[in-house]
Amino acid sequence: MAERDTTDPCPLPLRTAYTAQESLVVEDDAGNAEAARITTILEGMLVAKGLLAKGEADQEIEKIETxxxxxxxxxxxxxxxxxxxxxxxxxxxxxxxxxxxxxxxxxxxxxxxxxxxxxxxxxxxxxxxxxxxxxxxxxxxxxxxxxxxxxxxxxxxxxxxxxxxxxxxxxxxxxxxxxxxxxxxxxxxxxxxxxxxxxxxxxxxxxxxxxxxxxxxx
Amino acid sequence: MRGYHDIGGSLSGPIPRTELPWLDWEKRVEAIRNLLGDSTRRVISLDEMRRGFESFGPEKYRKLSFYRRRLEAMIDILEEKGVLTRAELAAAVENSVQEPGET
Amino acid sequence: MPLFHAGERIRVLDLGKAGHVRIPAYVRGHVGTVVQFCGVFLNPEDLAIGNAGGRVVGCYRVEFLQTDLWTDYSEYPDDTLVTEIYEHWMEPAHG
Known part of the structure; x- marks a missing residue:
C-alpha cells in the first residue's frame, strides 16, 4: 500500500503505478454483450414504468452524436x-x-x-x-x-x-x-x-x- | 477524507492512446441518464450519478470500464429511489437470454 | 454579492466531509489567488443526495502555483493550476 507523504498539510499518498489496462479498462466482447443486454432491458423497464417514452432514447442518441x-x-x-x-x-x-x-x-x-x-x-x-x-x-x-x-x-x-x-x-x-x-x-x-x-x-x-x-x- | 475517485497527483504509469469506439450501449447509457436527469423528470442528476460511482467501492471502480461504471451507478441510484430493484432487472435480463427470438 | 474577488489570496479549507465533494484532495489546505467568480450554483454536495432545494453557493476559479501544490515540482516555478472552488471551502489568506 502507498505510504503517506506527511510533510504536506493535506497528506497525499505517494504514487501508485497503474498499467495501461488498469488506467483504461476495455470491455471484451462478452462484457460489451452483457452491458448491451442490461442496457436494453433497463430501457424497456423504464419505458414500462413510464419514465421514458418508447423511442425517446434513440432520439437522444441522435442528439448526443451531433x-x-x-x-x-x-x-x-x-x-x-x-x-x-x-x-x-x-x-x-x-x-x-x-x-x-x-x-x-x-x-x-x-x-x-x-x-x-x-x-x-x-x-x-x-x-x-x-x-x-x-x-x-x-x-x-x-x-x-x-x-x-x-x-x-x-x-x-x-x-x-x-x-x-x-x-x-x-x-x-x-x-x-x-x-x-x-x-x-x-x-x-x-x-x-x-x-x-x-x-x-x-x-x-x-x-x-x-x-x-x-x-x-x- | 479522500474518495478513491479523487486521483489528482496520486498515480503514475502510461497514458493509453488507443481510441476506443463509442458503442451503441454506451451512447444509450448516456442518453438514458440525460433523459432521466432532465427538468421533466429529475430522477438522476449528474451529481447523483457521480455519487453513485464514488460509493460503489474501490474494487468496482477499479475493475469496471468507464460506461459500465455509469450504467452501474445509474442502476444503484434507481434502486435507491425505489424505481426498480437489481433483482427485478437481473430476472428480466435472464428471461431475455432464454428467449433468443426477442429483440 | 460574491464574497471573494479576483486577485484575492484565499486558502482552501479541508472540511473533512464524507460523501460527494468536488474539491480535489490535492488543493485542500493550499493558498491560491482568485481568478474569477463563476456565479452561484446549487451545491453538488446537496444535489448528490437528491436535495435540489438547498442554498446556492458561489463558485470561483482559483489559481495555485504548482511548486506550492507538489513537493517535487521545482523546475518551472511559473507553472500554475486553476480549479473551481466553492465558497464554503474558502477563507481569506493573509500574507
Missing part, C-alpha cells in the same frame, strides 16, 4: 479572423457560441487562450468533465486514470509524451474541470490568417489542440 470537433473548430476559426468575436468568446464562451447557433448545454464554457507566454491544458481529475455539448465525446486517453491523475502533477512530462515540448519561457497552466465550468483551449493561430477562409482555418484545428495536448504547427 456535436463534435467541427463545432469547436468553427469557434476557433471565427476567433482567429475576428478579434471582437475572440474577445466575446474569452469573456463568455456560452454566449459567443450561441452567436454561431451553438447551444452549450453545460453551465458555462470557459475558453482559455494560448499565447506566446502561456500554454493551457485541460483535465478533469475527478471524473471526465468535458464540453460534450460542443465537442462530443472526449478521447479515450482523456478519461483514462493516468491522464486524469498525471496531467495536474506533471503536465510537461505528459505533454512530452504527446509529442509537445513547451519551452521554459512559456508557462503551463492546467485547468482541472472539477465543477460546473467546461473548458476549451483557443490555440494560437497560424502565422497568416488574412485572406484565408474560415472553413480552411477550421480545417487546421484538431481535437487535441482544443484540450491542449497539441498545437498548430506554425
Amino acid at each position: 456535436p463534435g470537433l467541427h463545432l469547436g473548430a468553427r469557434l476557433v476559426a471565427r476567433a482567429w479572423v475576428d478579434p471582437d468575436f475572440r474577445n466575446r468568446l474569452l469573456a463568455d464562451g456560452k454566449l459567443a457560441a450561441a452567436e454561431l447557433g451553438m447551444k452549450v448545454g453545460e453551465a458555462q464554457l470557459v475558453v482559455v487562450e494560448n499565447t506566446p507566454d502561456v500554454h493551457n491544458l485541460i483535465v478533469c481529475t475527478l471524473c471526465s468533465c468535458y464540453p460534450r455539448s460542443i465537442l462530443g465525446q472526449p478521447p479515450s486517453w482523456y478519461i483514462s486514470k493516468t491522464y486524469r491523475s498525471r496531467a495536474v502533477r506533471e503536465p510537461r512530462t505528459v505533454l512530452h509524451e504527446f509529442g509537445l515540448d513547451i519551452p521554459e519561457a512559456v508557462r503551463v497552466r492546467v485547468h482541472d474541470s472539477n465543477a460546473d465550468m467546461r473548458y476549451l483551449v483557443l490555440p494560437m493561430p497560424p502565422a497568416e490568417t488574412v485572406g484565408r477562409h474560415e472553413i480552411d482555418l477550421a480545417g487546421l484545428v484538431s481535437r487535441d489542440m482544443l484540450i491542449g495536448t497539441a498545437v498548430l504547427q506554425r
Whole structure:
C-alpha cells in the first residue's frame, strides 16, 4: 500500500503505478454483450414504468452524436479572423457560441487562450468533465486514470509524451474541470490568417489542440 | 477524507492512446441518464450519478470500464429511489437470454 | 454579492466531509489567488443526495502555483493550476 507523504498539510499518498489496462479498462466482447443486454432491458423497464417514452432514447442518441470537433473548430476559426468575436468568446464562451447557433448545454464554457507566454491544458481529475455539448465525446486517453491523475502533477512530462515540448519561457497552466465550468483551449493561430477562409482555418484545428495536448504547427 | 475517485497527483504509469469506439450501449447509457436527469423528470442528476460511482467501492471502480461504471451507478441510484430493484432487472435480463427470438 | 474577488489570496479549507465533494484532495489546505467568480450554483454536495432545494453557493476559479501544490515540482516555478472552488471551502489568506 502507498505510504503517506506527511510533510504536506493535506497528506497525499505517494504514487501508485497503474498499467495501461488498469488506467483504461476495455470491455471484451462478452462484457460489451452483457452491458448491451442490461442496457436494453433497463430501457424497456423504464419505458414500462413510464419514465421514458418508447423511442425517446434513440432520439437522444441522435442528439448526443451531433456535436463534435467541427463545432469547436468553427469557434476557433471565427476567433482567429475576428478579434471582437475572440474577445466575446474569452469573456463568455456560452454566449459567443450561441452567436454561431451553438447551444452549450453545460453551465458555462470557459475558453482559455494560448499565447506566446502561456500554454493551457485541460483535465478533469475527478471524473471526465468535458464540453460534450460542443465537442462530443472526449478521447479515450482523456478519461483514462493516468491522464486524469498525471496531467495536474506533471503536465510537461505528459505533454512530452504527446509529442509537445513547451519551452521554459512559456508557462503551463492546467485547468482541472472539477465543477460546473467546461473548458476549451483557443490555440494560437497560424502565422497568416488574412485572406484565408474560415472553413480552411477550421480545417487546421484538431481535437487535441482544443484540450491542449497539441498545437498548430506554425 | 479522500474518495478513491479523487486521483489528482496520486498515480503514475502510461497514458493509453488507443481510441476506443463509442458503442451503441454506451451512447444509450448516456442518453438514458440525460433523459432521466432532465427538468421533466429529475430522477438522476449528474451529481447523483457521480455519487453513485464514488460509493460503489474501490474494487468496482477499479475493475469496471468507464460506461459500465455509469450504467452501474445509474442502476444503484434507481434502486435507491425505489424505481426498480437489481433483482427485478437481473430476472428480466435472464428471461431475455432464454428467449433468443426477442429483440 | 460574491464574497471573494479576483486577485484575492484565499486558502482552501479541508472540511473533512464524507460523501460527494468536488474539491480535489490535492488543493485542500493550499493558498491560491482568485481568478474569477463563476456565479452561484446549487451545491453538488446537496444535489448528490437528491436535495435540489438547498442554498446556492458561489463558485470561483482559483489559481495555485504548482511548486506550492507538489513537493517535487521545482523546475518551472511559473507553472500554475486553476480549479473551481466553492465558497464554503474558502477563507481569506493573509500574507
